[in-house]
Amino acid sequence: MTDQLSLVKGTLDVLVLKTLSWGAMHGFEITSWLEDRSGGTLDVEDSALYQALHRLEERGLISAEWGMTENNRRARYYSLTRTGRAHLRAETTRWLRYTEMVSDILGAATRTA
């Protein structure tokens, strides 16, 4: 795997929330989903993901319950809470503004050079 991106601190939480906005998933589904979306460029240890999940659960942004997978295995399913959804919206806006500003500055610098 070439050209791996390491995550900016705090980004993983938003990405998890975004993933869960599509519906309840267990931990492995979330990883797979993120890997698919990033085209395999996301460099994050699986354990970091679980820590993020538990952290979010503690803050009440997501909730968890045990459920069954299609293969009839017991798995812990996470879903967004109402506060989690609101938090995702706010964070998304903030991130987009931030990246917009950063790329504006970086892009402009390239043109004048």
Added chain:
Amino acid sequence: MLPPRARRFFRLAIHRRALLAREVDDEIAFHLDARAAQLVARQMSPDDARAEALRRFGDVDAARHTLNRSATRREARMKLREIVANSWQDLRYAARGIRRSPGFAAAVILTLALGIGANATMFGVVDRLLLRPPAGVVAPNEVNRVYLTTANGFQGLQLGSNQSYRRYLDLAQHVHTTQDIAAHYERERVFGVGEGARQERTSFVTGSFWPLIGVHPVLGRFFNESEDQLPQGTPVAVLGYGYWQSQFGGRSDVLGRTLRIGGTDYTIIGVTPPGFSGLSLQSVAAFIPLTAGAADMFAEFGPNVKWSEQYRVGWLQTIVRRKPGVSVQTATADMTNAFRQSIETQRAVEPAGLLASNKMNAQATLGSVLESRGPRRSQSATVSLWLMAVSGLVLLMACANVANLLIARALRRRREIAIRQAIGVSRARLLAQLLTESTLLALLGGVAGVLVAHWGGALLRSVLLPNLDWSTGIFDHRVLVFAGVVALGAGLVTGLAPIRQLANTDVASALRSGGRGTSLRSSRLRRTLLVVQGAVSVVLLVGAGLFVRSFRNVRALDLGFTPEHVLAIGVTTRGTPLDTVQKEQLAQAMVERAVTLPNVQHASRGLTVPFSSEWTQPIVVPGVDSSRLRDFFYVVPVGADYLATMGTRLVSGRTITDADRAGSEPVVVLSQSAAQHIWPGANPIGRCIKLQATTPCLTVIGTAQDIRASFQDEPSLQLYVPIAQQPQPEIRLFVRVRGDAAKSIEPVRRSLQELMPGAAYVNADPLEDFVASEFRSWRLGATMFTIFGLLALLVAAVGLYSVVAYDVSQRTQEIGVRVALGATAGTVIRLVLADGVRVVAFGLVLGGIVALAFANHVTPLLYHITGKDPVTYAFVVLVLLAVALMASLAPALRASRVDPNIALRAE
């Protein structure tokens, strides 16, 4: 409790740590499996896939640790939220329950309010007298009052807190285990001059008093030992906070001003903090150096009293602060030693009246800083403890009653509770709900109780302890805390009663019977409570009856004089000492002035005040064997018109007049009993009595009605002698006024004050006050027992009503059947009434037995009545039966209106 999985389903906290860890492990294991499966699906060998999965996961152990910690935190928060939510729910449930049955709630709250209020009131008093150390005393446990005991030959051991200044100096010199030693003395002194002069409580303290106590002035400074030196100290005064506020408006420019106390002008140098009254329970207007106050005060007693030198002039009390680490025992031994050394010094200068050293048995005792806890406990303190016990009894009754009400209510709600159990509410939750309800009720009762204590406290202050300084309030935080604790305790105790009943509820049968159906066991418990309540009511009401009758007996007693309209007038001579002749003249002038006043009927000189002071001695009668005569007769020097002033009838002969002057024939008027005692059956007029063998004959000129100089059973043997023939260095007047004596005090006092030379001061008090203070204990007993007895009766009546009413509601069907079978309304009423009365009858018998058992203990406290007074007992029986009938009547009438059609159809 729900199984963990079900709890998880409802998002409820799982209370097991191991389970949490397993969940974390499961989640990690699942992830690794899923990852490996994914890799295998991408053509990786299973072993490689497993390794790759682990590699991608990272440090498993570290992750497990972090995840576990975060899971635990999450759980804890969930648990807390659950508890808060449950409690809130319980509280709302309880509040809803209370709103739904306001009558029940009112009964419970009122009952508890009375019980808690009575206890909070009594606690306030007991706290003030016996528990709370005096305000402002630093480390009160190190401070002791010193009591000295000696054998004095004829009275056995004599306990004294009155010590001479000389003794204090000796003790201070010889004692080694104390850090500070001080002396103090308190009395009323006249403040100010002229018409504005008033008597105020004054404390004489040594300069060492202030460092011993450790208090600091709010204004100015305290005096020190150099200002408290013989012979007469420095005239400086420290004001009490209350006096400073009321007389000087709390102004700081009061420092340096002078204040006349007694016969001396004192310079004000400081103010004590609020609430500080030295070691006294009464508020003190001013503190002055002991030597300064004593020099002024003893000047009034004449030059023969050498207060600073003589050991026999005992008046002050010594207090000490022990050195750190010195036990009371050690300090007591040391003080006893110092006392014995002091006695030996005394033997050298003042041997009169001292026994031999080995017979003295001299002993020092170090008592609590609280006088009420020392060896000389006041009557009020004893009575307060006693009343505290009685009020505790009332509280127990109130709790029993509330328990009864709650049981009845719980039984009525059996169906509701069964439903809750059936849908899976746990026992623990039900318990919490019931306890929340009873505790909420009890706390509301506590709040109402504090209000009761507020008013009750005012009553108590006026009846029980009128002289106490309550400026810091009976209502401090300790009383509030006490009320709160009692309320919580009552809530728990009463809340637990119905739980025992419900714990055994069989859900199915409760649902089937539709909440009806009596439990025999519970009914027995409730009846037992009622019997006990009835018994307590009987005991308290018997007590009330006995004290009320005693009080009435005391009031109805013919004293032989009528104190209601009489003022007792005295003079405090300050500064300019008067000799006996000047005092005679002044007293005579006062009598002459008094009789000219519009409201005054009679006025006369006297010396002793009945119920307060006396002059008693044996007499000598020529021709009569003195061993046959009583040891003491009351000698009463009087002016003309004395008998008329006091309202005592002359029986035979003539009374004392102004013609009986010094130099004329010495005469005496006897009380009838005295005459009978000396010359039984003979006419005493013209016979001779001598006060001492060597003094001349007093010729008997008349006899007067008997009087009682105390509430002793025997009328006292009185000898009225003309005061002009027995000159006294004391000014005492009695004035009979029309109407209310209290209203005449000021006009009379002001008019007589005009005659006063120098700074002398007139004080006037209703004679009734002297008498009333003698029967205060009966009035107190009558008042408090009546209040507590009526409280108990009310509580018992409410309890009986609730039980009978409940039984009637339970027996509706049975009564319906009876009516259907031909029972008349009268039969039904009799049936229910008999039921209530039967319970009370048991209580009557039980309470009667208890009261009789205590009868002998209470008899000495009564007056002209025994503790087994049949009238009182009969009266209490009648009252209780009447109350029982009344309490049962309403439910009985309801029962008689049962319509058999409706009652039977409800089945």
